[in-house]
Amino acid sequence: MTTRAMPGIDRRTLMKLTAGSAVAALIPAGARAAAGIEATGLHGLSVFGDLSYPPDFTHFAYVRPDAPKGGRMSFRPPDWAYNQNPQTFNTLHSFVLKGDAPPRMEMTFTRLMTRAWDEPDAVYGELAEIVDILEDGNLYRFHLRPTAVHHDGTPITAEDVAFSLTILKEKGHPLVSQTIEEMAGVEAEDERTALVRFSGKQTRKLPLIVADLPIFSKAWWDGRDFSASTLEVPLGCGPYKVGNFQAGRYIEYERVRDWWGNEVPSAVGRNNFDRIRVDFYRDRTVAFEAFKKGNTRIFETFVAKTWATGFDFPAFHEKKVVKKEFPDFRPAGAQGWFFNTRRAKFADPRTREAIGLAFDFEWTNTNLFYGSYxxxxxxxxxxxxxxxxxxxxxxxxxxxxxxxxxxxxxxxEPWTPPVSDGSGRDRSQLRRAVQLLTEAGWTRRDGALVDKGGNALTIEFMTNAPTFERVLQPYLDNLRLIGVPASIRLVDAAQYQARLDGFDFDAVGRRFALDATPGEGIRQLWSSRSAGIDGSNNLAGIREPAIDALVEKLIHAKNREAMTVVGRALDRVLRAGRYWVPNWYKPVHTIALWDEYGWPETKPRYEFPVETTWWYDEEKAARLDSQ
Structure with missing residues (x-):
């Protein structure tokens, strides 16, 4: 269960600096702002000023710079953003609330700067060759590369940058527009220079988030409704463009061989596949069957049973298909079943805790997950x-x-879910659950638990994945034992997303994986304001002044040590709220693939960018075909 990510970062590039500007780049951004230093000619940015790559770097350390170009890969994306949907799509416009877009549409656009995934938050230039920080950190001047063009050959100008960032603030997906509120304005100083102004209340991370947003063609969007869904292919400017597609079935992204950014240092060794295909399946079992037949070539599985028992098929025994585990050092974030506290029946944390106590993780992990979580x-x-x-x-x-x-x-001590006896029906935990329900004011009437108004306590778990039924069913049986009728509502992909956006559910499973340096995006997870904004990630409807205050302190922390302290305090308050039934995680990526791919020796700490750093290995593919 992964999630729509907050405006994050991921793309490619670098630039040349004077010796003076290189020194300025090593001074933390907060220190520069406090001292009123005008830092110019910067090749990269980070929240606290620490950059691993010097101005003359030639490529990221986690890529193979001479990786071969060519071939194809097809996969089921393990993560997605904004209005993207991994099960279906009905629009190619990926940055608004309306519609369901295919994952990886962002590859068809460039950004001002791109994320270095071996650093906590640093970005390096892509479309922007260099950046100046002026006016005590409230004005960023981005100098664009003169070679940058859209896919139709027209230049990417500062007017395109101003249009793109402004329209995203005005009409973009709430996860974008709400995050960049403190971006005060964008203007073109000249054709190749864009000025981005901030309000003075922005966090240190906001300029990095803004620098990672997609850049569109102002001319192409002229006369078109940016807020509407569309299956017209938008004019792009990134390393890939949309190729063949069939709405709801598949989409192919084709590499732009003469892409203007190919020689940009942060792009070297990346974007190696000629064609990347995403197929859409509404059931993970069906998706795995497609992989076994070779229709999908790379498959990251999140189902422990599949990983443990699902590889009894000819291609695996013939070593055409191999299994690999790659370490995952990223913050695991929060995965669980989130309660919708907007509904009165879940308003009391004692009710939420009682419902959570009926879930026996230890039994589930042993009997359903093969002890892997x-x-x-x-x-x-x-x-x-x-x-x-x-x-x-x-x-x-x-x-x-x-x-x-x-x-x-x-x-x-912070609240931690209790460890059960592993029986599947831990009597002590179930007794405690009944006690909590009584304390919360629920009483039995005609065989049902009701509140003072006579409203019955029931819970429906919404899901779009049939595989979760085997996990939820034993949990539901325990809920019924404590007097809480529970059910599973399996809905189709489009309806699932619509109900998520409108908070039309009792409880829903979700994973929110946070950055190593959280920014404005966490307001969308936990702030009171986001609880009332359709499409936000505040699924639980959290409204707590202490959390609001700590969120602001976290994203405005002056250094990483202070950020860590605030994060721990915030974690204590969130956990005490019982807003979720905590799930599980594992510190590895479990990948199955047809043995025709290569990958760099070094995996970046903060991401697993298979589609942008792996490559098609012709020698392996030839051996595969000859078997």
Whole structure:
């Protein structure tokens, strides 16, 4: 279960600097702003000023710079963003709320700067050759590469940049528009120079987020409705363009062989496949069958049973298909079944905790997952921001102003889901669940649990994946034992997304994987304001002043150490809210593939960019075909 990511970052490039500007680049952005330094000619940006690559770098360390170009790959994307849907699509416009778009449409556009995935948050120029930071960090001047063109050969201009960033703020998907609110305006200083102005209230990360947004053709969009869905192929300017597609079935992205950015250092060794195909399946079992037949060539599985028992087929025994595990060092984030607290029946955290106690992870992990998972405990799982033990003095200093409004447990050991006896029906946990329901005011009437108004307590888990039924069913049986009728609602992909966007569910499973340096996007997860914005990621409907305040402190932290302290304090408050039933994670990528691909020796710490860093190996493919 992965999620629509917040405006993140991922693309390609670099630039040349003077010795003076190179020194300025190593000064933290916050220090530059505080001292009023005008830093010019910067080849990269990071939140706290630390850059691993010098101005004259030639390629990222996690790519093979001479990787062969050619061949094809087909896969089922493990993650997606904005209005993208991994099960179907009915629009090619990927950056608005309306419609369901195919994952990876972002590859058809360029960005001002691109993410280095072996650093926590650094970006390096792509469309922008260099960037200047002016006016105490409130004005960024991006100098565009003169060779950059759209796919029709027309130049990419500063007017295109101004149009793109402005229209995304005005009409873009809420995950974009709400995130970049403190971008005050964008203008073209001249054809090759774009000025991006901020309000003065922005976080250190916002300029990096803005620099990673897609750039469109202003001329192409003239006369078209940016907020509408469309199957007309938008004019792009990235390393790939849309090729053949059939709405809801498949889409192919074709490499632009003469792409203007091929020689940009941050693009060297990347974008190696001539054709990348995404096929759409509404059922993971069907998708795996397609892989077994060779219709899909790379398959990352998130189903433990498939990984443990699903490889009894000829191609695997003949070693045409191989299994690989790659370490995953990224923050695991929060995966779980999120309660919709907008609904009165889930307003009391005791009710939510009781429902969570009926889930026996230990039994599930042993009997359904083959022991392959670890229980998720934190909203910052697998991250230094995960709260553990008693709060430090610094954490207490952040929490004390809210003591009167927070549960006492926030000031002690963080809440952690209890470990069951593994029987599948831990009587002590079920008794505790019944006790909590009674304390929350639920009473039995005519065999049902009802509140003071006579409304029955029921819960429906919404899903779009049939594979989760085997996990949910034993959980539902336990819920019925404590008097809570529970059901599974399997909905089609389009309806699922529409109901998510409109918060039309009781509980839903989701994973939110956070960046190593969280930015404005986490407001969309937990802030009170986002709880009322359709399409936001605040699925639980969290409205808590202490969380609002800590979110702001986190994204405005002056250094990584301060950010970590705030993150731990925030984690304590979130966990105390019982907004979810925590699920599970594993620190590896489990990949099956037809043995015709190569990949770099070094995997970047903060991403697993298969489609942009792997390549088609003709020698392997020839051996495969000869078998």
């Amino acid at each position: 670890v229980r998720t405990e934190s909203f910052f799982e697998n991250s230094p921001m995960k709260a553990e033990g008693a709060p430090s003095a610094d954490e207490l200093g952040l929490l004390e102003p809210f003591r009167d409004s927070l549960p006492e447990e926030v000031f002690g």
